[in-house]
Amino acid sequence: MTEAEKSVMATRRRQKQAVGEGPLTRAALIAVALAFLGIMLIAPLLVVFAEAFSRGAGVFFDALVAPHTMSALQLTLLVAAIAVPANLVFGIAAAWAITKFDFKGKAFLLTLIDLPFAVSPVVSGLIFVLLFGANSALGPWLDEMNIKILFAVPGIVIATIFITFPFIARELIPLMEQQGSSEEEAAVSLGAGGWRTFFLVTLPNVKWGLLYGVLLCNARAMGEFGAVSVVSGHIRGQTNTLPLHIEILYHDNKAAAAFAVASLLAMLALVTLAVKTVLEARFAGSLAAQRRH
């Protein structure tokens, strides 16, 4: 090693020390972080799968293919398939209105969007019971028209849409605010109409935020318990979603089956995360380019 190299190495060591902690502190901090991560995130996930297989793979698969589980899975997917696109449209519309236009009551609308986050899901469910229930103003009319909302699929869908409403809008608003509207103004001055501007300029600029919002919204739509529990009526095979089904199994002392279904729900969440990671890795280039600009 030449003198020059030695001095470079020495400088590097000094630089490292200037910004970092001592080795002991560093080890302690890493240990705390890992322990926290292990207890709070990894252990629960492992426990779910361990419990699911505790009575053997047979019980596990029996629980999964049980008719009530299948119908709960179908219902959960159906609800998500309606709630997520609905909130995709609502979320984009709300974010677009809030970030690209100035109007009275903007702050109020922003607060309103946050409402589902602020209110306990159980309360949200009760709101819909009060709104559509037999004793409500709408109740008799709905009865007359023979429309069933409470204790039926429509109620579950409505409650889920309500609960998951903020996810996409909340993801988009800061992003669109940061981007401003000069690109839209440029598009309009170049002769593009509203739709063209939206699909060619606005949407591509927020697609990653949008994807992330959709994934979060989907995860919550599939996992929502509180509000759905209030409006569903827990009719097995009809209005039971996966989370409700898990609870019923658990209270029936079928812990292994409950965990088997829980592991199914966890798998759905993991798949969601995996999809996101894969997409991000695949389009890392264009993502980075957008952030840089």
Add this chain to the structure above:
Amino acid sequence: MQVRVTNVSKNYAGMAALADVSLTVGSGELVALLGPSGSGKTTLLRTIAGLETPDSGVVYFNDRDASESRIQDRGVGFVFQHYALFKHMRVMDNIAFGLRARKKNRPKEADVKLKVMELLDLVQLSGLEKRFPSQLSGGQRQRVALARALAIEPSVLLLDEPFGALDARVRKDLRRWLREIHDRTGHTTLFVTHDQEEALELADRVVVMNKGQIEQSATPDEIYDTPATPFVFSFIGESSVIPVVVGNGRATLDERVIDLEVGVLADGPAKLFLRPEDVAMVTDGGPGIPGLVVSTRRIGGMRRVTMECGLARHRIEFDAPAEIDIHNSQRLQVRITGGRVYGDGEEGYATEKLASSDTADFKWARAEGWIDR
């Protein structure tokens, strides 16, 4: 295309951004809207483009009320300060955007390509059509933005601080180049700037704005040589101000007569605005205004001297030849050879010129970094 703005006013939350502004821009003219930030110059530009709606007043394109047509149909090419390029599109698609967005007479894709290549050649970016905006330098991005605006063959070209975000060197090059493009294409062009040097160098006519109103609209020579108001005088170039007294059609400082045209000013206190070249050192022992040197600094081939003069010790700045040694606390005499006298009530431009634009840039930079939360 002639652009005529008549009695346009615009308020933002009770603040007047434009107060009864009227302006006519002749066909093929290159006009600079110059003023400090908050003077309403950008609002005026955006109003002409249709991006803002005036509270009152009308914008005419030739003899047509522009508000009758949608922004999309106005045919304005607008260039934004921070380019506003479509980040996810290649240079080529950015430039072709306006052509492809046409409802009527949309050109065939082959013709679009041809036109894009032609424009890339015009803005000297041939070969970069496959790049994304993020792969270009600031100057290149602004040239793409200009090509994109020119692609729709606009009747009016509007540029909002087009060189504001670029470094000084690139800015100078682009300035010259924009002039060339204008001379070649002949578009009626308005651009906004807070840089007086840019306005004076580039434009056929400079419109100086302050507090939502036009202070003066004239050729660069007239703006510099015969500024209509103290604001214009002090916003353009360097200036010092000393209070004088007007009487009998002459201005006096400490009862010493200053040999200047006073015009139609009423008798009483007034203000004398001076440029550094309006003051000369007396070296031949003749009569002059005595003063004390406060500081000197070297500016190019000259020495800029700050001096306190008169009984009330007013500070003025002037240039002396660099070879003459002038030191602090030196006593010397100066003669006033130019300058303009304005009434006492009128205000000049006082605040630091660069402060506003710097903060604006900072804000922008911070917004840029926001996404990396």
